[in-house]
Amino acid sequence: MKETSLLAWDTQARYHVIELLAYWEGRVTASALREAFQLGKDRAQQVLRTYREEVAVDNLAYDTSRKAWMPTPQFTPYFIRGHVDEYLHLLGTHDALNPQFVGLGLGAANTESVPMPIRDVSPEVVRAVVSAARERQRLEVVYASFSSPRGEDRIIAPHTLVYAAGRWHVRAYCEKNAAFRDFVLSRFRGVPEAIGDALPAAAQENDEDWERRLTLEIIPDRRLSQAERELIAQDYAMEEHMLAITCRRALAQYVLREYGINHRHVEGDPRAQQIDLGNREALRQWLY
Structure with missing residues (x-):
């Protein structure tokens, strides 16, 4: 592997995005790199190839059915720390990467800001939620709340990931309540499991408070x-x-x-x- 500090700054920035998407969303596509860096199709594909050649050939494997590069069990990040605030910053600056994400976007750009407490959000939870929102699937989850501090089984169908008030939420249809609700990601216990297509009632256009x-x-x-x-x-x-x-x-x-x-x-x-x-x-x- 080439010494990462010797790579050009723009190359490191692209590899940073590759690892963030692999780590938090569980997949990387050439189209995502095109959106983030305004690259041509061939150039974006070349960046993915050179990442594997220069950094770690075993970090990503191509899935022909999904037409995306997937992190392998041996995935080892070299350009990210694995903190959720890195992923938030990526989506905040490149919102076209993930249409299932919404931030409030209040205020002007700052040269310095007060750091917010980092909530404990599992990358496995984020991957499952993002994938379900993208594929319009139902998730079986264990969710803790004030009414059930130890967690209870829920079936939800997420449509949008939201960062607001210092916390990550997912806007989702809850089958228990037969209504759309906000779920705090740090309150998920274990890894959500996809269990099939979302119900027709769970379509985003049916969420009146969202629309x-x-x-x-x-x-x-x-x-x-x-x-x-x-x-x-x-x-x-x-x-x-x-x-x-x-x-x-x-x-x-x-x-x-x-x-x-x-x-x-x-x-x-x-x-x-x-x-x-x-x-x-x-x-x-x-x-x-």
Whole structure:
């Protein structure tokens, strides 16, 4: 194997993406590299070949039925650490790679940010969820919650992976509840098992809270003085003291969390609260 530090920077970047996709999604395709790096078809295929030749010939094996390179049991990463935040960053910067992923994308690019706690998310769980969403399959899972802390069997059909409020979720149809729900990936126990095609009711277009949108009206806390409200309005680039944010109904609660707004509780000190949801009553049914 060639010394990785001697490889050109752009080559290392491409190999980084190859390993992320192999590790977290369980497959790599030339089309994914084309999307990520704006490569031609032949060039993308060449990158995959040279990865195997220069790094590890035993890391990937081609699956003719899936038309993709799959990680082998001997897969050893050389360009990634295996942390879920690497995969999140990849999807955040190359969202065309995975149409089953949604991030809130709030705020501008930063030169420095406060690190979020890294939740323990198994790559085996992510692979199973991404594959099921892509292939429209049902998954048999063991899911822990406050009502069942030790976990209970569920059958779900995922359609979108979501990163919001510092956690990974999957939006999925739950057969137990006969409704769409959000499931936190770190609460899955063991590896989900695919058990066949999803039910017709589980189609994404049937998820009304996902398909329909609402507008959050963020305003300065009304208890502040006029001058203080003016200050807050400028901080958030509000127009006429209101910032309108349109989002999927299913994601509204997560957007509010990103802005530090608790729809169930208002801080006693308006200077601590600073902003509030102006149309709280109109949206109450969508805020769980």
